[in-house]
Structures are given as C-alpha cells and as structure tokens.
Amino acid sequence: MDRIKKREVTVGAIMLACGLGYMALTSQIPHVKNQYGFVDATFVPYVLSAIMCLLGILQILTIRQATEGTTPEASGADQRTVFKTIALIIAYVALLEPLGFLLATVLYLVIQFTMLTPADKKPNLPLYVLIAVLTSGITYAIFRYAFDMVLPVGIFGA
Structure with a gap:
C-alpha cells in the first residue's frame, strides 16, 4: 500500500476512533424522560457519532478496495x-x-x-x-x- 493510501486508511481509523469515543461519552449523558420518547439530549450526539463511525468505516473500506492505480494528490x-x-x-x-x-x-x-x-x-x-x-x-x-x-x-x- 503506498503512502497516500496508508494516510487515507489512517484518517478513516482516526474518524472511527473519534466516533466510538464520542459515542462512549454520549452514553454518559443522563437520559431525561420527555414527551417525545426517544428524542432527548442524547439523540443528536448518538446520530452524529454513528455518522462519524460510518464515515470512518467507509473511508477504510473504500481505500482498501481501491484499484492498485495511483491515487492523485x-x-x-x-x-x-x-x-x-x-x-x-x-x-x-x-x-x-x-x-x-x-x-x-x-x-x-x-x-x-x-x-x-x-x-x-x-x-x-x-x-x-x-x-x-x-x-x-x-x-x-x-x-x-x-x-x-x-x-x-x-x-x-x-
């Protein structure tokens, strides 16, 4: 794997790690019952952390599955x-x-x-x-x- 692909995989791994860390921190926010059921102070942070994890995984998979051509800078x-x-x-x-x-x-x-x-x-x-x-x-x-x-x-x- 060339230098550019390694860097892209590293970025994906960091994004995934940040998403998982953000999700872990979000799980420590107290849940408050409200009239909207599952929508509380943790709703948006969970959505954002899931998106971060998904983007990290997609970044890693996309770069790993890329053809062996050179990736342009x-x-x-x-x-x-x-x-x-x-x-x-x-x-x-x-x-x-x-x-x-x-x-x-x-x-x-x-x-x-x-x-x-x-x-x-x-x-x-x-x-x-x-x-x-x-x-x-x-x-x-x-x-x-x-x-x-x-x-x-x-x-x-x-």
Whole structure:
C-alpha cells in the first residue's frame, strides 16, 4: 500500500476512533424522560457519532478496495478550500451565540455555497440565499417545535 493510501486508511481509523469515543461519552449523558420518547439530549450526539463511525468505516473500506492505480494528490486549490472551510466552521461556531442560529447559519451556508462553486461558474446568490434561508428556518422550526429545544437567538432575542 503506498503512502497516500496508508494516510487515507489512517484518517478513516482516526474518524472511527473519534466516533466510538464520542459515542462512549454520549452514553454518559443522563437520559431525561420527555414527551417525545426517544428524542432527548442524547439523540443528536448518538446520530452524529454513528455518522462519524460510518464515515470512518467507509473511508477504510473504500481505500482498501481501491484499484492498485495511483491515487492523485489533492491539488493546491482543493487544500485551500479545505482550510477555508475549516476557518469558516470556526467562525460559524464563534458567531452562533452573538448572531443567533438563524442569521449565523444563513451566512455560513451562503458563504460555503459560494466558496464551493466551481471557479468557471458564476455563483447563483439568489438561489444560495433561498436555500440557506429555507434550510435554516426549517431546521430551527424542527428543533424549536418538534424537539422543544431552543437554539441560540442572538440579536433577535434582544
């Protein structure tokens, strides 16, 4: 197995280990009975940890089953996009409390969509804003009214 495939398998193994660790930590959260049955404070963390485990397993299996051809290195543009996305996520988390879930999520999504638009295409900002507003609003409504959980309201709560 060449160096790139070893690195990819290592990333998959780390993702799997983090998912299992996150699941173990989630199991220590006390369960609180509520009107929604199985949806409590542990629901989303269990879903996220299961997704992390699944992605880790898929990463390992996909790389191990890949043909013996050479795997291309990520281009400099791809690596810059990854670092921009990480910075954008950090900014989103930092702004979530002061701006509130709705505004921070709409801004994050519009910027992320724009950043992921291929360089040879013009970003469709009206469509990006529409998708971001609908997604944020629906997600907020689900958490607020279906799960009875309050997300950060930020400047809208003042």
